[in-house]
Amino acid sequence: MVSGCDMAVELSTDSELMFKYDGTIWRRSRLPSGRARIRICTRGVFVSGGPELKSAVDGERLVLAAVGPWTAAHSDALERTIDETVATPAAARKVEIDMSGIDRLDTFGAWLLERLRRTLASDGREAVLVGVSDDRRGLIEDLQKVNLEPAESNSHLLGLNWLAAIGATMAEVTRSFLLLAQMLGEVSHAGVRALIRPGSFRLTSTVHHLDRVGWRAVPIILLITFLIGAIIAQQGIFHFRRFGAEVYVVDMVGVLVLREIGVLIVCIMVAGRSGSAYTAELGAMKMREEIDALRTMGFDPVEVLILPRIVAIVIAVPILTFLGSMAALYGGGLVCWLYGGMNPDIFLSRLKESISLNHFVVGMVKAPFMAMMIGIVACVEGLQVKGSADSLGSQTTASVVKSIFLVIVLDGFFAIFFASMGK
Amino acid sequence: MKIDITNVSKRFGAFAALAGVDLEIKSGELVALLGPSGSGKTTLLRIIAGLEWPDEGRVLFDGDDALARSVGERHVGFVFQHYALFRHMSVFENVAFGLRVRRPRRQRLLEPEIRARVNKLLELVQLGWLADRYPTQLSGGQRQRVALARALAIEPRVLLLDEPFGALDAKVRKELRRWLRQLHDEIHVTSVFVTHDQEEALEVADRVVVMDKGRIEQIGTPTEVYENPATAFVHEFIGESIVIPVTVDNGAVQFHGNRIDIDTQGVTCGPARLFVRPYEMSIASAESAPFQGTVKRVHGIGPARRVELALNVDGHVVEVDAPRVQDLTVGQAVGLSPTRYRLFAGEA
Numbered sequence: 027m028v029s030g031c032d033m034a035v036e037l038s039t040d041s042e043l044m045f046k047y048d049g050t051i052w053r054r055s056r057l058p059s060g061r062a063r064i065r066i067c068t069r070g071v072f073v074s075g076g077p078e079l080k081s082a083v084d085g086e087r088l089v090l091a092a093v094g095p096w097t098a099a100h101s102d103a104l105e106r107t108i109d110e111t112v113a114t115p116a117a118a119r120k121v122e123i124d125m126s127g128i129d130r131l132d133t134f135g136a137w138l139l140e141r142l143r144r145t146l147a148s149d150g151r152e153a154v155l156v157g158v159s160d161d162r163r164g165l166i167e168d169l170q171k172v173n174l175e176p177a178e179s180n181s182h183l184l185g186l187n188w189l190a191a192i193g194a195t196m197a198e199v200t201r202s203f204l205l206l207a208q209m210l211g212e213v214s215h216a217g218v219r220a221l222i223r224p225g226s227f228r229l230t231s232t233v234h235h236l237d238r239v240g241w242r243a244v245p246i247i248l249l250i251t252f253l254i255g256a257i258i259a260q261q262g263i264f265h266f267r268r269f270g271a272e273v274y275v276v277d278m279v280g281v282l283v284l285r286e287i288g289v290l291i292v293c294i295m296v297a298g299r300s301g302s303a304y305t306a307e308l309g310a311m312k313m314r315e316e317i318d319a320l321r322t323m324g325f326d327p328v329e330v331l332i333l334p335r336i337v338a339i340v341i342a343v344p345i346l347t348f349l350g351s352m353a354a355l356y357g358g359g360l361v362c363w364l365y366g367g368m369n370p371d372i373f374l375s376r377l378k379e380s381i382s383l384n385h386f387v388v389g390m391v392k393a394p395f396m397a398m399m400i401g402i403v404a405c406v407e408g409l410q411v412k413g414s415a416d417s418l419g420s421q422t423t424a425s426v427v428k429s430i431f432l433v434i435v436l437d438g439f440f441a442i443f444f445a446s447m448g449k
Numbered sequence: 450m451k452i453d454i455t456n457v458s459k460r461f462g463a464f465a466a467l468a469g470v471d472l473e474i475k476s477g478e479l480v481a482l483l484g485p486s487g488s489g490k491t492t493l494l495r496i497i498a499g500l501e502w503p504d505e506g507r508v509l510f511d512g513d514d515a516l517a518r519s520v521g522e523r524h525v526g527f528v529f530q531h532y533a534l535f536r537h538m539s540v541f542e543n544v545a546f547g548l549r550v551r552r553p554r555r556q557r558l559l560e561p562e563i564r565a566r567v568n569k570l571l572e573l574v575q576l577g578w579l580a581d582r583y584p585t586q587l588s589g590g591q592r593q594r595v596a597l598a599r600a601l602a603i604e605p606r607v608l609l610l611d612e613p614f615g616a617l618d619a620k621v622r623k624e625l626r627r628w629l630r631q632l633h634d635e636i637h638v639t640s641v642f643v644t645h646d647q648e649e650a651l652e653v654a655d656r657v658v659v660m661d662k663g664r665i666e667q668i669g670t671p672t673e674v675y676e677n678p679a680t681a682f683v684h685e686f687i688g689e690s691i692v693i694p695v696t697v698d699n700g701a702v703q704f705h706g707n708r709i710d711i712d713t714q715g716v717t718c719g720p721a722r723l724f725v726r727p728y729e730m731s732i733a734s735a736e737s738a739p740f741q742g743t744v745k746r747v748h749g750i751g752p753a754r755r756v757e758l759a760l761n762v763d764g765h766v767v768e769v770d771a772p773r774v775q776d777l778t779v780g781q782a783v784g785l786s787p788t789r790y791r792l793f794a795g796e797a
Contacts, residue, residue, distance in 0.1 A: 119718055152719060318500050319533035323547040323603060324521035 076100065077135075079107045087120045090142075093127030096135025104138055112145050121146050125166075126157030133165065140169040202406070202428070209328075209406045210398075213336050216329045231334040239300040240342030246299070247346050248353045251291055255283055255354030259361035272366055276373055277380035279358035284385040288351035290437060293396045296343055297429040301404035304335055305425035308408025309418040317409070327409075336401040343397030344390055351389060384449050392440050396433045403429040450511050450606040450639045451476045452497060457506030459492055459663075466492040467503065468663040477637045479630070481644055481654035485686070489663040490643045491611055497641060498609050499523045510606065523607075526600030526638075530612040532592045534584040540595050541580040544570055547603040570598040573632070590621040597629075601636070610642035614649065622646075626653045647687045651675065659683050681793035684724040691730055691767045693723040693740070693760070694796070702792070705762040709739035714792040721794050725787040728753060728770040732777065738784025742767070744777050758785065 077094035090111065096104060123139055125131075139155060146153035158166050220227035262275035308331065311317050317327050355377070362368040407425035411418050452474040459467040467489045474480050482490040495501040497508060499520030508515040515523055534543050544567045548558055558566070571577045574594040584592055593613055600608060613629070614622040630653050633640055644650050650657045651671040659666045659674055659682075667679040678684035685692065695711075696703045697718055702711040711723065735741050742758035745766065749755040753770040756777060760767065769785065771777060 314531055315529040315533040316535065319527065319529060319599075321500060321520045322498055322525055322527035322600075324524075326521070 077104050077107065079111055081111065087122055089122045089124055091124040091127050092139060093129075095130040096128050096138065097130050097132045098134040101134060104135065108138055108142050111142065119151050121151050121153040123153065123155045124157045125155055125162070126159070131162055131165075133169075136162070136165050136169055140166065140172075205406045205410075206402055209332075209402050212328045213333060213402065213405075216326065216333045217337075219329065220333060226329065228330060228334050231330075232337050235335050235338035236342055238303070239296065239338050240345055243296065243299060243342070243346060244349060247292055247295055247350050250295060251283075251288060251350035252353040252357035254287060254291055255279060255357030256361045258282060258287070258354075259358035260365055263362065263366040272368065273372075273376055275362060275366065276358075276368075276376040279355065279362075280377050280381040281385055283351055283354040283358065284381060284389045286389070286437070288354055289347045289389045289392050289396065290433070291354075292343060292346045292350045292393070293400060293433045294430055296339065296346065296397070297400045297404075297433065298426055300339060300342075301400045301429045302422050302426050304339075304401065304404035305408040305411075305422045306418065308332075308405060309411030309421055312409060312411045313413060313415075313418060332405045335405065336398065339401040340394050340397045343400075344393040347390060347393040351386075388440075388444055388449060392437065395440075396436055399432050399436055400429040403432060451509075452515075452607065452639065452641075453507070453509040453512075454493075454497070455507045455509075457493070457496060457503045457508065459489075459496065459501065459503045465663050467496075470506070470660075470663070470665055472658060472665065472668065474639060474641060476639055479633045479640045479642070479653065479655045481642055481650035481657045482660060483644055483647060483650040483657050483687075484660035484666075485645060487662075488660040490645075490658075490660050493660070494609050494611055494641060494643050497607070498525050498527050500527075524603065524605050526603065526605030526608045528593070528596050528600050528608070528610040528613050530615045532584070532589075532596045532616075534592055534596055534599070536584050538583075539580065540571070540576065540582050540584065540587070541567055543584065543595060544598045544602050547599065567598075567602065570602055573601070573635075574598045588621075589617045590625055593617065593625065594628075597632075601638075605638065608638050608640040610640065612643055612645070614646075615644070622649070629653055651687070659686065661686070678724075678791065681722055681724065681795065684791055684793070689727050689768075691725045691727055691769065693725075693765065693767070695721050695723050695792075697721050697792075697794075704740065707762075711739055711787070711790065711792070716792050716794045719794060720796045721792050722796075723787070724791045724793065726789070727755075727768055729789040730767070730769045730785055730787050732756065732758075732769060732771050732775060733784045733786055735782050735784040738786040740785040742783060742785055744779050744781045744783060746779065747771075747777050758783065760785075 077092070077096050077100045080091045080093065082089045082091070094100075121143075123143055125139065128135070143153045143155055155166060259275055259279050262278050263272055266272050266275055308317075311331070317331070320327050320330055359370060359373045359377075362373050363370050404425045407421045407428070411421045452472075454470060454472040454474075457467055457470045458465070470489070470493060472493075482493060484490045492501060496503050497515075499515065499518065502516065510523065535546065538546065545563050548563045548566060568577060568580070571580055574597055576591060576594055576598070579587060579591065579595075584595065587595065593616075597610075597613070610629075614625050617625065626649050629642075642653070651674075654671060656668060657671055657674050658668050661682050667674055667683045669677075669679075674683060675688055678687065684690050693704070695709070697713050697716045697720075699718075700713060701708050702713055702721070702723075703709065741761040743761065744756060745759050746757040747754055748757075752773060754773055754775075754777075756769045756771045758767050758769060759765070761782075767785070777783070
């Protein structure tokens with residue numbers, strides 16, 4: 027005999043196969059009729075019948091009897107058999123899958139049977155596996171426990187989580203920019219409507235917010251900018267003294283305060299003080315469904331709640347910037363006098379020489395735009411609050427962080443803009 | 450006003466809040482949307498109001514497409530669970546708010562008219578004497594009545610109430626729902642209210658819509674949904690039920706292999722559940738009854754006593770109402786036979 031070859035035989039009836047090879051009698055237990063394969067290799071001869079799934083209707087039950095070897099070697103035939111069985115729907119509601127006729131079973135075959143059972147069960151039929159011998163019970167039970175839910179993404183195995191995180195963050199950033207643009211549009215729309223019909227503009231509310239954002243912020247803004255001006259002057263004097271260039275401290279204080287520091291410090295203070303308050307107020311109203319209540323009564327929340335707030339902050343911030351810049355110059359002058367021994371008259375005349383109106387204008391022009399940015403970020407974040415107090419807190423934090431960040435980014439753009447304008 | 454809702458669906462991400470809901474609300478009707486949390490009832494209400502837009506389907510107000518209009522143009526009165534009153538305004542101002550700032554100047558009412566109308570509304574909700582107080586000075590029940598007056602101020606075509614009594618204590622809740630029913634009989638505005646409290650829905654509504662998992666399980670009068678529940682869910686959700694798992698085989702009901710004398714009610718084959726109201730299960734002698742059990746505990750006051758029984762076969766505990774005159778002792782073996790029952794296919 028040639029080893030390592032397969033040969034197909036036809037078995038006419040259920041028969042017992044027995045043959046002699048190499049002095050040993052090889053025998054396989056009863057084989058079903060049909061095709062069988064004989065495999066001869068150096069270690070012996072293996073004979074098997076093809077796997078089959080016979081169906082028989084017994085009363086209201088459908089019995090599917092699995093016979094033959096249910097192993098991976100017969101995968102083609104098995105898959106075809108299973109597909110055929112599933113494709114021909116039976117009326118019976120109860121299906122028994124009889125496993126007693128299986129002579130060899132591996133995980134592949136067991137899984138096919140379990141899959142068949144699940145497919146039938148998902149069609150609303152009651153499918154059970156019967157005739158499970160004790161040695162196979164463990165395998166079948168394990169398979170029945172295998173979760174059918176779609177496997178979780180295994181991207182973490184490939185170390186691709188960071189990629190997914192970057193994607194998610196980018197999507198989130200895009201979304202928040204779109205929301206900002208949308209809010210800008212809505213506020214502009216409401217503003218134009220208010221210009222056309224001044225009667226619909228809520229002046230009382232605007233004045234109320236102007237009081238809170240502007241008037242009540244004056245003391246703290248004055249204090250902070252005064253200190254910042256003083257510190258800049260002190261540092262300037264301390265370091266410039268080595269070069270005998272103390273007098274240029276006045277240039278530095280003037281330009282820095284009027285162009286950048288004044289407006290930035292004010293905006294950061296306003297973002298922390300009023301932006302967060304806007305977010306918290308709107309968020310609390312959202313949580314208490316007051317915004318929905320306004321909408322059901324036919325009001326546009328943007329017109330009623332947001333426009334007065336934005337108008338108030340856009341008016342307040344330039345005023346605060348002006349006051350803040352003055353306070354910073356005053357602080358700087360005071361330090362120059364007391365710490366640097368520079369006469370106030372010299373300070374003022376030097377200031378007059380070193381700065382032009384341009385520096386002042388650059389600072390003041392930026393203020394309303396930054397105010398608008400803070401107001402819009404705060405209102406968008408406020409309206410993003412969901413029903414819980416947690417979300418209120420996190421949105422308030424996000425509001426402050428985002429508005430300060432965007433204010434500084436905007437400042438950068440302004441720097442480029444004014445540089446290219448030659449101012 | 451008549452409301453027609455056809456095939457409305459709404460998804461929030463992967464979660465289907467509403468899956469093809471059809472509902473018709475007649476003019477002047479008071480309808481309750483009843484269901485457990487997450488059943489989509491609030492979403493449906495918010496879609497009717499215009500606070501939420503459906504992914505598909507149609508909502509018609511008197512035959513007009515309501516989805517083409519924004520919430521402000523629909524003229525709905527909405528009462529929120531947590532009142533949503535404006536805290537910096539007095540009760541009077543809260544109610545007057547909708548009238549005072551109504552947009553086109555020509556439609557705006559004159560101050561004396563507003564005053565008269567608000568006072569009338571506050572009388573209607575029996576709070577005329579509280580007009581100058583602020584919302585924080587009122588009790589929950591009073592606040593909710595102010596919220597209702599505010600919703601009614603704009604003369605809405607539909608009144609929508611989202612769990613209006615959910616945040617109130619039990620006694621006030623009971624009072625208010627009786628009051629709401631009276632109010633509705635007085636003003637006859639088409640009203641829809643959402644609740645998870647079946648008692649409230651059954652007491653107040655003309656019709657009850659029972660919802661579960663974004664679908665309508667049954668629509669009917671309170672008596673219909675209670676007496677003839679359409680599905681197992683409705684039977685279990687509304688009123689108390691004793692549930693016993695059984696199997697139907699060859700046209701007979703079997704309980705743990707023993708055939709019992711119970712009609713299959715059209716259930717063909719497979720596992721089923723038997724639903725019985727606690728007062729429709731009679732305690733009889735052990736031999737003839739379909740179920741046998743042992744008395745575990747007898748308690749309760751009033752005309753009926755609550756009897757806890759463990760079924761003999763599987764130890765399943767059921768609670769049955771027994772007349773006070775019936776003599777029952779703990780440990781006694783008794784039989785249980787349902788006088789009226791429903792059988793629904795499917796496993797628990």
